Amino acid sequence: MRARHIRSFIGTALTAFCASLGAVALLLIFAYVLLQGFRALNPAFVTQLPVPVGESGGGVANGIVGSAITVALAIVIAMPIGLLSGLFLALFGRGWFPSVVRFLSDVLSGIPSIAIGLFAYILFVAPFRHFSALSASFAFAMLMLPVILRTSEDAVRSVPREIREGALALGMSEYATTMRIVVPAARSAIITGLLLSIARVTGETAPLIFTAFGTPFWELNPSNPMAQLPLQIFTYAISAYQSWHQQAWAGALLLICAVFVLNVFARLVLSPMAKR
Amino acid sequence: MDQPAQRRRRYAAVAATDRAFLFAVYAAVGLFVLLVALLFASLVHGSWPSLREFGARFLWTSQWNPVTNQFGALPLIFGTLVSSLIAIVLAGIVGVLAAAFLAEFAPGWLARPLSFIIELLAAVPSVVFGLWGLFVLAPAVRSSIGPFLQKTLGFLPIFAGPIYGVGLFTAGLVLALMILPTVTAISREVIAAIARDQREASMALGATKWETVASVVLPAARVGIFGAIVLGLGRALGETIATTMVIGNRPEIAASLFAPSYTLASLIANEFTEANGRIYVSALLELGLLLFLVSFVVNGFARLMLYTVLRRG
Numbered sequence: 001m002r003a004r005h006i007r008s009f010i011g012t013a014l015t016a017f018c019a020s021l022g023a024v025a026l027l028l029i030f031a032y033v034l035l036q037g038f039r040a041l042n043p044a045f046v047t048q049l050p051v052p053v054g055e056s057g058g059g060v061a062n063g064i065v066g067s068a069i070t071v072a073l074a075i076v077i078a079m080p081i082g083l084l085s086g087l088f089l090a091l092f093g094r095g096w097f098p099s100v101v102r103f104l105s106d107v108l109s110g111i112p113s114i115a116i117g118l119f120a121y122i123l124f125v126a127p128f129r130h131f132s133a134l135s136a137s138f139a140f141a142m143l144m145l146p147v148i149l150r151t152s153e154d155a156v157r158s159v160p161r162e163i164r165e166g167a168l169a170l171g172m173s174e175y176a177t178t179m180r181i182v183v184p185a186a187r188s189a190i191i192t193g194l195l196l197s198i199a200r201v202t203g204e205t206a207p208l209i210f211t212a213f214g215t216p217f218w219e220l221n222p223s224n225p226m227a228q229l230p231l232q233i234f235t236y237a238i239s240a241y242q243s244w245h246q247q248a249w250a251g252a253l254l255l256i257c258a259v260f261v262l263n264v265f266a267r268l269v270l271s272p273m274a275k276r
Numbered sequence: 277m278d279q280p281a282q283r284r285r286r287y288a289a290v291a292a293t294d295r296a297f298l299f300a301v302y303a304a305v306g307l308f309v310l311l312v313a314l315l316f317a318s319l320v321h322g323s324w325p326s327l328r329e330f331g332a333r334f335l336w337t338s339q340w341n342p343v344t345n346q347f348g349a350l351p352l353i354f355g356t357l358v359s360s361l362i363a364i365v366l367a368g369i370v371g372v373l374a375a376a377f378l379a380e381f382a383p384g385w386l387a388r389p390l391s392f393i394i395e396l397l398a399a400v401p402s403v404v405f406g407l408w409g410l411f412v413l414a415p416a417v418r419s420s421i422g423p424f425l426q427k428t429l430g431f432l433p434i435f436a437g438p439i440y441g442v443g444l445f446t447a448g449l450v451l452a453l454m455i456l457p458t459v460t461a462i463s464r465e466v467i468a469a470i471a472r473d474q475r476e477a478s479m480a481l482g483a484t485k486w487e488t489v490a491s492v493v494l495p496a497a498r499v500g501i502f503g504a505i506v507l508g509l510g511r512a513l514g515e516t517i518a519t520t521m522v523i524g525n526r527p528e529i530a531a532s533l534f535a536p537s538y539t540l541a542s543l544i545a546n547e548f549t550e551a552n553g554r555i556y557v558s559a560l561l562e563l564g565l566l567l568f569l570v571s572f573v574v575n576g577f578a579r580l581m582l583y584t585v586l587r588r589g
Contacts, residue, residue: 008486015377015489018370022394022456029400029408084304091301101305103579104312110507110575111568112514114541115319118548118564122318142315145308173290175297203401206516206541210548230403234517237407245411252404263399267392
């Protein structure tokens with residue numbers, strides 16, 4: 001009897017230990033990034049262009065702006081397709097075709113981002129022999145689609161049937177019922193999904209290598225190669241220069257903070273609002 | 277009241293808007309399916325020259341030489357599989373036990389914030405994992421973790437040989453951290469979905485909470501847990517940037533886990549922009565196709581298993 005209880009206690013403690021491992025890992029990584037990044041972070045880092053190796057100072061302002069533009073364009077591409085497809089699944093979700101769409105969406109969310117990047121390259125870079133931020137936005141949009149699609153479906157589904165049927169019974173058109181009644185009622189959950197999808201791509205680096213490509217200069221035209229923060233961090237990190245390593249940490253700090261803010265806002269602020 | 281003619285016009289307008297709306301909905305879904313199909317088709321099309329040139333030889337020859345246009349992906353497949361295997365063994369054990377704690381033992385005030393923190397780990401960008409792996413974990417492997425393993429388990433060939441810091445082992449550790457949240461979150465969901473009466477029956481027979489979890493709940497959840505681990509495997513196989521930064525990038529097959537290696541995704545990331553020549557580009561695209569097919573099968577398999585236990589989909 002005693003032995004069984006001791007064994008049970010040890011087993012339980014082991015599971016607690018394992019659960020704390022993940023949390024400890026996150027805290028360790030975050031603390032280290034914070035410590036290292038803070039040392040190299042200064043106003044110049046977020047307002048100036050990169051400088052050549054050997055010169056001190058410089059920043060990643062073009063990468064920050066470039067990433068923002070690329071992600072913004074990705075939202076413009078992914079949001080309409082994702083939301084409308086989600087509506088389709090929520091409204092006409094029975095039968096084999098919707099099941100296939102759901103399956104494809106779930107599987108697509110597990111396809112490596114580098115393969116998606118190659119797809120964007122084949123479609124938008126190879127034919128024009130020209131790297132562009134737009135092709136990166138397309139790759140990002142492909143990565144965002146499954147998240148937007150499934151979260152919008154769940155969001156619209158969670159709106160009570162009676163609300164929808166009431167609007168239809170009052171003579172509202174299908175379009176007006178969906179867009180003016182159902183979607184607004186599901187708004188918080190839909191925006192939660194959108195923010196999570198933005199967080200998903202903000203830190204993506206792999207597909208950028210052969211789509212946006214990067215540039216040390218200011219570039220605001222999305223049909224040209226454009227600087228990207230994650231790409232700059234990657235390049236600086238694998239370089240051989242101490243000063244660049246410092247900049248990589250500072251960039252990582254910016255990136256990790258952006259992604260955390262998006263996640264915390266989506267999960268702790270918006271998501272509880274959606275459930276109410 | 278509207279006149280009949282006016283009313284007819286209004287109905288017609290409503291019907292037209294509805295038709296346009298429905299058309300937009302169907303068009304969006306159609307476009308989505310088309311994009312996924314196009315993703316596959318374009319990778320096949322792009323790798324066609326390499327598929328024709330090398331055939332199945334591509335998969336089991338080990339020479340990757342752009343100068344002589346000889347392309348064999350075996351070392352890359354080896355590196356991808358072994359690093360992912362290390363990751364799922366570590367993350368599988370830790371993740372499932374962590375999920376058991378979160379779903380069964382932890383009180384709500386502890387389980388919720390802890391689950392949130394573990395999910396935040398999934399949000400850490402892979403380039404940040406890579407940076408941390410390169411400058412913190414790799415030196416630790418070289419100076420302490422590696423020598424310790426070598427001293428205790430060095431008689432095994434997998435722990436023999438020089439320790440560079442970067443290599444399969446370090447890549448496996450970083451990947452384990454990256455897929456831990458996936459395995460934990462989904463296993464937790466699966467465990468929580470196990471019927472209450474199973475637990476109660478076991479407790480009523482006098483089993484302790486731990487015995488119930490270990491011998492009733494976890495076995496009942498095994499299909500879903502397996503699905504969660506396979507999903508983690510899918511993520512590890514395709515991870516690119518973090519692996520590229522810590523695996524050493526050398527296309528060789530070595531027995532030691534401390535040896536540098538290379539993965540499919542890392543090689544694409546490193547060589548694609550510099551590739552010239554039709555066959556070279558095509559061979560790199562074939563690596564991408566391989567990665568796509570493998571992750572499609574792995575993820576599809578995992579999802580189908582999870583659908584049956586979670587009844588979603």
